[in-house]
Amino acid sequence: MRRIDIKKFNALAAHTRSPAAAYVSQELDWFANDDETLLATLLLDTVDGDYVGVVLGRDEMGRFRCIDVESSLPTKEDAEAWIQRAMAWHGRDKQTTFPQGDGKNTRPLDLFTPIVPxxxxxxxxxxxxxxxxxxxxxxxxxxxxxxxxxxxxxxxxxxxxxxxxxxxxxxxxxxxxxxxxxxxxxxxxxxxxxxxxxxxxxxxxxxxxxxxxxxxxxxxxxxxxxxxxxxxxxxxxxxxxxxxxxxxxxxxxxxxxxxxxxxxxxxxxxxxxxxxxxxxxxxxxxxxxxxxxxxxxxxxxxxxxxxxxxxxxxxxxxxxxxxxxxxxxxxxxxxxxxxxxxxxxxxxxxxxxxxxxxxxxxxxxxxxxxxxxxxxxxxxxxxxxxxxxxxxxxxxxxxxxxxxxxxxxxxxxxxxxxxxxxxxxxxxxxxxxxxxxxxxxxxxxxxxxxxxx
Incomplete structure (x- = not known):
C-alpha cells in the first residue's frame, strides 16, 4: 500500500464520489496498491469526530466503487491500519474486477476503437x-x-x-x-x-x-x-x-x-x-x-x-x-x-x-x-x-x-x-x-x- 496524490485519486475515482458524503465527512488521505487495481480513502467523520476507511475496486464496467468500508475507527492511525489490512486481503489473489451485480448487460463507452471507416x-x-x-x-x-x-x-x-x-x-x-x-x-x-x-x-x-x-x-x-x-x-x-x-x-x-x-x-x-x-x-x-x-x-x-x-x-x-x-x-x-x-x-x-x-x-x-x-x-x-x-x-x-x-x-x-x-x-x-x-x-x-x- 502506498499513498497517492489527490490528483491521481481524483483522476481514477472522482466520479465514484457521492456529493452527499461531503456533508458528513472530509477526505484526509488516499492510497493505492502497487498496480492501482485497488484504491482507498481515509475520511474524517465530521459529525462524530471519528474516522472511516473505504476501499474501492473496479466493477464490471471498470468503475472504481466501494467494496469494503469500516466506520467508527477511533484514530487516524487505526483507520490507516485497517485500510492496509483490507487492501492486502482484497488484493491477495491479484483480483482486478469486483462485480457489483448491476453491470452484467452493459459495457463502458469505448471512444477509441473506431466504429466508422x-x-x-x-x-x-x-x-x-x-x-x-x-x-x-x-x-x-x-x-x-x-x-x-x-x-x-x-x-x-x-x-x-x-x-x-x-x-x-x-x-x-x-x-x-x-x-x-x-x-x-x-x-x-x-x-x-x-x-x-x-x-x-x-x-x-x-x-x-x-x-x-x-x-x-x-x-x-x-x-x-x-x-x-x-x-x-x-x-x-x-x-x-x-x-x-x-x-x-x-x-x-x-x-x-x-x-x-x-x-x-x-x-x-x-x-x-x-x-x-x-x-x-x-x-x-x-x-x-x-x-x-x-x-x-x-x-x-x-x-x-x-x-x-x-x-x-x-x-x-x-x-x-x-x-x-x-x-x-x-x-x-x-x-x-x-x-x-x-x-x-x-x-x-x-x-x-x-x-x-x-x-x-x-x-x-x-x-x-x-x-x-x-x-x-x-x-x-x-x-x-x-x-x-x-x-x-x-x-x-x-x-x-x-x-x-x-x-x-x-x-x-x-x-x-x-x-x-x-x-x-x-x-x-x-x-x-x-x-x-x-x-x-x-x-x-x-x-x-x-x-x-
Whole structure:
C-alpha cells in the first residue's frame, strides 16, 4: 500500500464520489496498491469526530466503487491500519474486477476503437488516438467513460466523426460538474444535464461555435492560427465573432426548452465554447461578453492615475449582408435563459494537462503551458502572463477558466452557491461586475515536446 496524490485519486475515482458524503465527512488521505487495481480513502467523520476507511475496486464496467468500508475507527492511525489490512486481503489473489451485480448487460463507452471507416474519422480524433503527446488525455478520458451516460446513443460515433468538438465540450462540462460535487441526472435527451444540490436544480444545454467551412480541420497543428495583428483582432471581435456566438445561442433559444415539463420553473443555462477556428479560444471571449450584454468597455486613467471604465452601448453586429441585434439577454424570450456558461479551456489540451498532473505520462514528453490570467490589481487594464511546466506539482482544476454570465432579466436566476469555484459575471447599471477566483486564466496554449525515450 502506498499513498497517492489527490490528483491521481481524483483522476481514477472522482466520479465514484457521492456529493452527499461531503456533508458528513472530509477526505484526509488516499492510497493505492502497487498496480492501482485497488484504491482507498481515509475520511474524517465530521459529525462524530471519528474516522472511516473505504476501499474501492473496479466493477464490471471498470468503475472504481466501494467494496469494503469500516466506520467508527477511533484514530487516524487505526483507520490507516485497517485500510492496509483490507487492501492486502482484497488484493491477495491479484483480483482486478469486483462485480457489483448491476453491470452484467452493459459495457463502458469505448471512444477509441473506431466504429466508422477511416475516411470518416475526424482528423482531431485520429491525432488524439495516435499521438504519444496525447497519451495523458487518452488515459484520463478512458477513466471517465465508464461513468458517462450516453442518453442519445450516438456519443461514440459523433466523437469519432463530425461531432468531435461538441462531444468533447460535453465531456468537459460533465467532468466539471462532477468536480463541483453536484448530483448529475441524465434521464432526458434534452437539455444535456440536470444538476441538483441544496434542494435546488439547474438545467444545462451545451452548444458550440462550429468550425469554419472555409478552413481545413487542423485542431492539433503545432503552429498557431491567429489573426495577423491587433487590428484584425479588434475588427473581427467587433462584428464577426459576436455573430458567430449569436448563431448557436439563437438556435438554442428557438428550441424553447423551458416549455418541457421537466424544465418548467428551473434555471436554464446555455453552455457554449468556441471551436470556429484553430486557437480561436485564445482571443474571442471578449466578443461573447459584448454580444450578451450589448456593451463594450473603454477605459482611461484619471488625473490621480486611477483606472476608469466606461461602458459603450452596442446596437448591432454586421458582416456583409448578415446583421443581428446585439444583447442576447435582451432579446425576445431570452428571459427564460438564466445564464450563459463559457470557457476558453474546454479543449483536449485540458484533458491532457489534467491527465499529466495525475501521473499519466510517456517517457520523453514535456508539456508547457503559457497564457494570460486576470490581474486582481484594481488599476490593472491588462491580464498577467503565466508559464509553467505541467507535471504532478501543478493543481489545475476543471473549473479553472470557467465563467458564468448571469442574465439580468432572468425569470429564474441561477443559485450561485451551486457553482462556487468558477467566475461569475453580472450586469448592473450598465457595468459588468465580476467575482473571480484567485487564479482565473483567460486563455492558454499548451506545447507538447517529445524527446528521445
Amino acid at each position: 477511416p475516411g470518416k474519422l475526424h482528423p482531431s480524433f485520429v491525432r488524439l488516438c495516435q499521438s504519444k503527446a496525447f497519451a495523458p488525455a487518452r488515459r484520463l478520458i478512458a477513466e471517465i467513460m465508464p461513468h458517462y451516460v450516453d442518453v442519445d446513443g450516438n456519443f461514440v460515433e459523433q466523437f469519432q466523426t463530425t461531432g468531435f468538438d461538441a462531444r468533447l465540450w460535453e465531456l468537459y462540462l460533465h467532468s466539471y460538474l462532477v468536480e463541483e460535487q453536484l448530483f448529475i441526472e441524465r434521464e432526458h435527451d434534452r437539455p444535456d444535464f440536470f444538476v441538483k444540490k441544496y434542494g435546488k436544480s439547474v438545467a444545462i444545454e451545451a452548444t458550440i461555435v462550429g468550425r469554419r467551412t472555409d478552413r481545413p480541420v487542423s485542431y492539433f497543428k503545432t503552429e498557431i492560427s491567429l489573426p495577423r495583428d491587433h487590428e484584425e483582432v479588434l475588427r473581427r471581435r467587433e462584428h464577426e465573432i459576436p455573430i458567430r456566438f449569436g448563431s448557436p445561442l439563437f438556435s438554442k433559444l428557438q428550441k424553447r426548452y423551458w416549455e418541457l415539463d421537466h424544465v418548467k420553473g428551473l434555471p436554464l443555462v446555455f453552455a457554449i465554447a468556441d471551436f470556429h477556428d484553430d486557437q480561436s479560444m485564445m482571443w474571442t471571449s471578449t466578443a461573447l461578453i459584448d454580444y450578451l450584454y450589448a456593451v463594450r468597455h473603454d477605459f482611461h486613467f484619471d488625473e490621480n492615475g486611477q483606472l476608469v471604465i466606461t461602458p459603450l452601448k452596442i446596437e448591432k453586429h454586421k458582416v456583409g449582408n448578415k446583421e443581428i441585434p446585439s444583447g442576447f439577454f435582451f432579446q425576445a424570450d431570452a428571459e427564460h435563459i438564466s445564464a450563459v456558461l463559457f470557457s476558453a479551456s474546454g479543449t483536449i489540451s485540458k484533458f491532457n494537462r489534467l491527465g499529466r498532473q495525475a501521473g499519466f505520462k510517456v517517457p520523453g514528453h514535456v508539456m508547457v503551458r503559457i497564457g494570460t490570467h486576470y490581474d486582481h490589481n484594481p488599476n490593472a487594464h491588462l491580464p498577467r502572463p503565466f508559464k509553467y511546466i505541467v507535471d504532478e506539482t501543478q493543481s489545475e482544476t476543471w473549473a479553472e477558466g470557467l465563467s458564468m454570465f448571469h442574465n439580468p432579466n432572468a425569470l429564474h436566476p441561477v443559485p450561485e452557491e451551486l457553482f462556487p469555484t468558477i467566475a461569475h459575471h453580472r450586469f448592473r447599471d450598465g457595468q459588468i461586475l465580476s467575482t473571480l477566483p484567485e487564479f482565473h486564466p483567460y486563455a492558454s496554449l499548451t506545447m507538447n515536446l517529445l524527446g528521445k525515450e
